[in-house]
Every structure is written in C-alpha cells, then in structure tokens.
Amino acid sequence: MAVAHRPKDPQRREKIIAATLDVIAEHGISGTTHRRIAAAAEVPLGSMTYYFTGLEELLTEAFMLLATTTSARYVEILDAATTRAEAREAMVEIITGDIWETPRTLTLSYELYAFSIKNERVREVIRHWMSQSRVAIGRHFDPMTTYALDAAIEGLTIHRSFQPEITLDMVREIVDRLTRNDAPTASL
Amino acid sequence: MAVAHRPKDPQRREKIIAATLDVIAEHGISGTTHRRIAAAAEVPLGSMTYYFTGLEELLTEAFMLLATTTSARYVEILDAATTRAEAREAMVEIITGDIWETPRTLTLSYELYAFSIKNERVREVIRHWMSQSRVAIGRHFDPMTTYALDAAIEGLTIHRSFQPEITLDMVREIVDRLTRNDAPTASL
DNA sequence: CCGATAGGTGTACGCTTGTACACCTCACGG
DNA sequence: CCGTGAGGTGTACAAGCGTACACCTATCGG
Numbered sequence: 001m002a003v004a005h006r007p008k009d010p011q012r013r014e015k016i017i018a019a020t021l022d023v024i025a026e027h028g029i030s031g032t033t034h035r036r037i038a039a040a041a042e043v044p045l046g047s048m049t050y051y052f053t054g055l056e057e058l059l060t061e062a063f064m065l066l067a068t069t070t071s072a073r074y075v076e077i078l079d080a081a082t083t084r085a086e087a088r089e090a091m092v093e094i095i096t097g098d099i100w101e102t103p104r105t106l107t108l109s110y111e112l113y114a115f116s117i118k119n120e121r122v123r124e125v126i127r128h129w130m131s132q133s134r135v136a137i138g139r140h141f142d143p144m145t146t147y148a149l150d151a152a153i154e155g156l157t158i159h160r161s162f163q164p165e166i167t168l169d170m171v172r173e174i175v176d177r178l179t180r181n182d183a184p185t186a187s188l
Numbered sequence: 189m190a191v192a193h194r195p196k197d198p199q200r201r202e203k204i205i206a207a208t209l210d211v212i213a214e215h216g217i218s219g220t221t222h223r224r225i226a227a228a229a230e231v232p233l234g235s236m237t238y239y240f241t242g243l244e245e246l247l248t249e250a251f252m253l254l255a256t257t258t259s260a261r262y263v264e265i266l267d268a269a270t271t272r273a274e275a276r277e278a279m280v281e282i283i284t285g286d287i288w289e290t291p292r293t294l295t296l297s298y299e300l301y302a303f304s305i306k307n308e309r310v311r312e313v314i315r316h317w318m319s320q321s322r323v324a325i326g327r328h329f330d331p332m333t334t335y336a337l338d339a340a341i342e343g344l345t346i347h348r349s350f351q352p353e354i355t356l357d358m359v360r361e362i363v364d365r366l367t368r369n370d371a372p373t374a375s376l
Numbered sequence: 377c378c379g380a381t382a383g384g385t386g387t388a389c390g391c392t393t394g395t396a397c398a399c400c401t402c403a404c405g406g
Numbered sequence: 407c408c409g410t411g412a413g414g415t416g417t418a419c420a421a422g423c424g425t426a427c428a429c430c431t432a433t434c435g436g
Contacts, residue, residue: 012384028306030218034424046385049425103305110302113346117295118216127350147347147354148362155343158301159335162315166335174336177365222394234415237395 013051016041020062025104029059029111056119063112063122066105067129073099078136084179087140091149091175095156096168106161145182152178201239204229208250213292217247217299244307251300251310254293255317261287266324272367275328279337279363283344284356294349333370340366 009015019041023032034048034055041047052058074094081090100106116122130150138146152174160166197203207229211220222236222243229235240246262282269278288294304310318338326334340362348354 028217028302030216033422035422044385046387046427049427050384055424107302107305110298110305114216114295114298114302117291117298123350130347130350144358144361147351147358148365151343151347151354151362152339153343154346155339155341158342159318159339162311162318163335166339170332170335173332174339174366177336177369178362180368181365221392223392232415234397234417237397238414243394 012043012047016043016047016051017058017061017065020058021066021108024059024062024111025107029115032059059115060119060121060125063108063115064125066108066112067125070099070105071129071132074133075136078139081140084140088172088175088179090140091137091153091179092168092172095153095171095175096160100157100161103161106157141179142183145179148178149175200231200235204231204235204239204246205249205253207231208246209254209296212247212250212299213295217303220247247303248307248309248313251296251303252313254296254300255313258287258293259317259320262321263324266327269328272328276360276363276367278328279325279341279367280356280360283341283359283363284348288345288349291349294345329367330371333367336366337363 016037020032020037023036023040027036032055035045037058038045038048048058052061077094077097078087078090081087112122112126116126133153134146134150137149141149156166156171156174160171204225208220208225211224211228215224220243223233225246226233226236236246240249265282265285266275266278269275300310300314304314321341322334322338325337329337344354344359344362348359
C-alpha cells in the first residue's frame with residue numbers, strides 16, 4: 001500500500017479563493033463562473049469541483065477572505081493610534097484612505113452585501129467583520145460613538161464614491177461632530 | 189390601410205418593470221431571467237424582447253423606478269417637517285421607518301449598487317437619487333450637515349439591518365450630534 | 377522494478393439562458 | 407365582408423452553464 005503522490009501545489013485552494021475575488025470584482029457575482037475562476041487561477045476546470053463542493057461554497061470562502069483582509073487593515077490603522085486626536089485621524093484615513101482607492105474593495109463590498117441576502121453564513125461573516133471593526137474602534141471611543149463611527153465608514157465610503165466633492169476636510173468635520181460628545185474610555 | 193388593433197394592455201411595459209423589481213428582490217440579479225420576470229408579470233416570454241432591447245435595459249429601468257419611488261418617499265417625509273426638531277425627527281424616521289421595515293428596499297439597494305459598477309447609466313441614477321435626497325435634506329440644514337445626514341442614512345440603515353441592537357434612541361443621538369453644529373439656513 | 381493507490385483532470389451531459397423571428401390575430405378602412 | 411398591416415407571441419437555436427466521474431499520472435513500499 002503506497003502512500004505516495006503528495007499534492008503538487010499545496011496552495012491551490014487559496015489560489016482559487018483569491019482568484020474568485022478577482023473575478024467577482026471584475027464581472028460581478030452574476031458573471032462569476034467556474035470556468036472564469038479556473039482561468040484566472042490558472043488551474044484546470046476539474047479542480048473547481050475537486051476542491052469545492054459548489055460555486056456557493058467558493059463564493060462564501062472568497063467573501064470570508066475579503067472580510068478578514070479588510071478587517072485586519074482597519075485594526076492595523078486604528079491600533080497605531082495612541083491619542084484621541086490620532087484615533088480621529090485614523091478614522092478619517094479608514095474612510096478616505098487607500099483601502100478604497102481602487103474601486104476593488106468597494107465593488108466587492110456591494111457584491112458581498114447583495115450575496116448576503118441569500119446566504120446566512122455570509123451574513124454571519126459580515127456581522128463578525130462589523131464586530132471586529134467595533135472592537136478596534138471601541139478601544140478609543142465609547143460604545144455609542146463606536147456604533148456611529150462604524151456606520152459612518154459605510155455611509156461616507158459609499159457616498160464619496162459617487163460624490164467626489166465630499167472632501168477630506170468634510171470627512172474630518174463629520175468625524176469631529178460624531179466624537180465630540182464622546183465619554184472618553186480607559187483606552188490604551 | 190388599416191390603423192387598427194390598439195394595444196390590449198397599454199400598461200404592459202410598466203407591469204413588466206415592476207415585476208422585474210420583485211424578481212430582483214427575491215432572487216438577486218444573478219437569478220433574474222427573462223423567463224422569471226415574464227412569469228411574475230404574467231406575460232408571455234415574447235413580450236420581453238418586444239418591449240425591451242435586452243435584460244440590461246430592463247434592469248436599468250427597474251432601478252430607475254426604485255430610485256424614483258424611494259426618493260419620493262424621502263421628500264414626502266422631509267417636506268412634512270416645518271421646524272428644526274421635526275426635521276431631525278424626519279431624518280430618524282427615514283433611517284428607521286417603514287421604508288426599510290421589509291428587507292425589500294434594502295435588498296434592492298444592495299443589488300442596485302452592485303449593478304452600478306457595470307452600468308454607467310445606473311450610476312447616474314444613483315447620483316440623481318442622492319442629489320434629490322440632498323435637496324430635500326438641504327431645505328432644513330446647511331450643505332455640510334446635509335452631506336453628513338445623507339451618508340448617515342446609508343450607513344445606519346445598512347448597519348441596523350445587521351445589528352438590530354442599534355436602537356431608535358441611538359439613531360436619534362447620532363442625528364443630534366450631526367446636526368448640532370449646523371448653521372441654520374433660511375428653511376421654510 | 378513493479379503494482380497499487382492517492383491526487384488530480386479532461387470531457388461530456390443535461391439544462392437553462394438570452395434572443396430572434398416566422399407566424400398568428402383581429403380591428404378597421406374601403 | 408374582405409384584405410391589410412399593426413401588434414403581439416410561441417418556438418427554436420446556439421451558447422454557456424454547473425457538475426460528475428471515468429480515467430490518467432506518478433510516487434513509493436515492497
């Protein structure tokens with residue numbers, strides 16, 4: 001009984017998941033097919049059903065990757081802040097910074113929300129993302145303010161992508177207003 | 189030369205557009221097909237290509253209907269307010285009120301945003317919706333505050349749908365903070 | 377050096393899709 | 407009462423889809 005024949009490419013799965021995000025970003029979920037993903041990941045079509053039960057599972061895993069990656073970026077930016085002023089500026093950076101420079105992340109978010117309607121597990125992923133994000137914000141602000149800021153990221157990001165006239169200074173002013181009545185917490 | 193044979197059902201087009209929104213709400217754009225729309229509108233398949241050039245046109249028109257309808261509702265609620273306090277309460281109602289009671293409108297919004305990535309005309313529809321909405325809000329608040337409130341509708345609506353613990357009072361508090369430094373305009 | 381077997385893939389199947397268009401219906405001018 | 411043409415539809419077609427699985431490949435214990 002031979003054991004033999006190790007996987008040639010142990011990263012195959014991850015490569016496919018990453019490629020899935022690329023395909024969604026470019027074609028939307030309705031244009032995302034096994035064949036296109038296989039082409040993007042440069043793997044044979046057969047690998048799709050070998051590594052994943054179906055398209056739905058693949059999409060779900062892809063969105064988990066998106067949430068993890070983006071969420072980690074939030075945490076990174078917020079944890080770098082040590083003063084209240086820095087924390088405010090960190091919020092401004094999250095809203096206006098390079099995460100959303102490319103339309104990619106924003107596009108993927110839209111598809112994520114749309115997909116979440118049909119998939120409870122993805123809804124869970126979103127809730128987890130939001131909660132992670134609240135933990136990071138909550139290190140600097142009280143709970144009430146934290147909810148407000150978290151929602152502000154969402155709203156301002158979206159609106160800025162359609163209305164570029166919303167300047168950096170306006171975002172700063174909005175963050176200021178939202179944090180003005182904050183009851184400072186222990187913080188770090 | 190006969191003139192003859194008037195359309196049996198002059199509302200056909202509108203009926204199809206309305207049915208399209210229903211199908212999108214239930215199945216998402218990726219599950220929206222000519223056949224399903226035809227079934228929902230109780231119209232033969234042939235009517236699809238008779239009244240609309242293609243699926244894309246149909247989706248575009250459907251989203252125009254969504255924008256018009258929802259936007260009109262905003263205006264209605266905001267125009268009913270005559271004092272500053274009422275205007276603030278109107279904002280709270282828009283964010284927490286019956287527009288979003290059913291997941292329908294929110295679901296459709298997600299699909300709208302996702303679709304806008306691929307369709308310039310729909311992006312234009314969104315910009316128009318936002319601008320209408322800003323006009324209505326702007327009757328009560330200064331421009332800067334208006335942008336903030338408009339974005340707050342978006343962010344809070346979305347976040348509340350995932351985090352029901354965001355209460356009405358929290359929304360009120362957030363609207364308060366955003367409008368506190370407002371430089372009152374002439375208003376009505 | 378030779379099975380045996382884990383790992384991986386090419387191909388083919390049944391189905392659904394968007395779309396076009398040949399055809400049908402029937403109100404009306406003559 | 408008939409012929410005409412505007413209005414509308416059933417049907418058929420090619421393309422593309424998800425998915426399953428028979429088959430191939432290459433390693434390694436013996």
